[in-house]
Amino acid sequence: MSTLRPALLTDHYELTMVSAALKDGTADRRCVFEVFSRRLPSGRRYGVVAGTARLIELIRDFRFDPAEVDFLRRTGVVDEAAAAWLTDYRFTGDIDGYAEGELFFPGSPILTVSGGFAECVVLETVALSVLNHDCAVAAAAARMVTAARGRALIEMGSRRAHEEAAVAAARAAYLAGFRFTSNLAAGERYGIPTAGTAAHAFTLLHDDERAAFASQVATLGKDTTLLVDTYDISQGIRNAIAVAGPELRAIRIDSGDLAVIAQQSRELLDSLGATETKIIVSGDLDEYSIAALAAEPVDMYGAGTAVVTGSGAPTAGLVYKLVEVEGRPVVKRSEHKATIGGRKVAVRRHKPTGTATEEIIVPQGVPDRQANDRLLQRSYVIDGEPVGLPTLDESREHLRECLISIPWEGLKLSAGDPAVPVTVVPAA
Known part of the structure; x- marks a missing residue:
């Protein structure tokens, strides 16, 4: 639970x-x-829905x-009537939306909030704050997972983010794969597996590298990861195997030309009999550098700054707009910021093979459903009460299935059209 x-x-x-709105009588429309x-x-080429459960x-x-109401009254933010209302x-309204782990595209109605004007409008900022951050991190993380081609990733960006954003980013990255x-707070709060062993400071603390490795192995056993690039990497590997033996679980390399060093390290480990010792690399990795290491003998990637900052896209660009008042669609007509009025229903259309071909959105109506269509929205809140939130692991699996369903071109890291086109059609 959030604090x-x-x-x-x-x-x-x-x-x-x-x-x-309270003064003119429109607050409850x-x-x-x-x-x-x-x-x-x-x-x-796609976005990833993340953060919905946190938002709920x-x-x-x-x-x-x-105290908060008093602050708002004293500073003149609200009048007495609004202060009483806030108290x-x-x-008490309803919230529907795409499942966490669902993919979205331009125009996808990923969250719909229904109720009185006042009770809904006060949620705008917190909704966008949560969703813009978590969706951005999840999309970046999903691209890294794709680039890793089945190799494991560890999120390690806490020191590059606000302390609460770091916990949310860890959750979004785990959802993405x-x-x-x-981040231990993420482990405690969300049940995400945590990992980590030692930093360069631990090696520098000791008289020499072997002493540091010996201390770590004495405490954590051979099923640990030794950081071998504090001084000379080749000598670091030799020291690691001399101390832990060929049963050492892994080494980590955090600097240098990782492609070349990974090859050299694998050859050296094998020559020392440590054929099962894994190689973990880290150091400002993003989806592109991970993809560049696809042919190298790397077993796990550690990603930090890029994942917690959305890898160049720190916000998902989501907006929260009024689309219907008392059953009547309303639209914003500003140039480049126009909206489509009315509550919407969305389905994703698939080939019989399961490949997604199109997203159909119908304002104020129900799509003409076909056999392989999948309804994208579900209830999150009814009459103010949360209902049936999926687990984080269920959302993680849902994203995995969604990524399998899009055309392979949609998984490319290069720029291109959205993986699935969106069509807005009149109600049937």
Whole structure:
């Protein structure tokens, strides 16, 4: 459960709108808000839905305590009527959306929030804060998983992110297929397997490299990973095997030309009889550098900065827009920011072989379903109460299945069209 108090994780103007809507009588008008992206980040062919379960937790706990209401009143953010309304606030509407682990494309209605205007509009900032971050990290991580071609990845970017963002990033990376995280809070909070052994500081602490390795092996056993690049890598490998023997589980290399060093290290390990000792590489890896190592004898990758910052796309570009008022579609007509009005239903169309061919979106209606269509939306909240949230491992498996379903071109790291085209059609 999150320890954050989410109510003030919002923008000033959300609450000034509430004040005005309460005064003019529009606060309780039944509205539908929608989260979607107008375009994917540059170079991306798909997005990944992540963070929805985190968001639902925050919405469940979204309350304004007396001190917060007093702050808003004293600073003039809200008037007395709005302050009274905030004191009793609890979301009582409905939330539907794509499953965590689902792929999305431009225009995909990944989250739909329904209820009174005021109770929905105050959720805009926290919804976008969570989803823009987690979806960006998950998409970057998924590309790294694809580039790794079945080799394991460990997320190790905590020191490159805000402390709470680091925990969320570890969750998103695990959802995307990373096998481990170095973040212990993520392990405790979400049950993600954690991993890690020692940094260069531990080697430098000791009189020499062998002494450091001996200390580590004495404590952790031979089923550990020794960091061999503090001084000379070749000598580091020799010292590691001299101390731990050929049964050493793994070595880690964090610097240098990893392609060349991985080959040389494998040859040296084999010559020392350590044919089963694994090679783990790290050091500013992203999906492109991981792909470049595909032919090298690397067994596991450690990714940090690139994954927790979205590998060049730190936000998913999602927006939260009003699309319906009292059953009537409403649209924004601004150039390059136009919206499509009305609550939407989305399905993904597939060939009989299971390959996705198209995403169909119908505003204010139901798609003309075909045999291999899959409905993309599910209920998350009904009348303010969360319902049947999937587990993180279920969402992880769902993403794996979704990535298998898209055309192989959609998995390329190069820029190109979205992997699955989106078509908006009139209701049947």
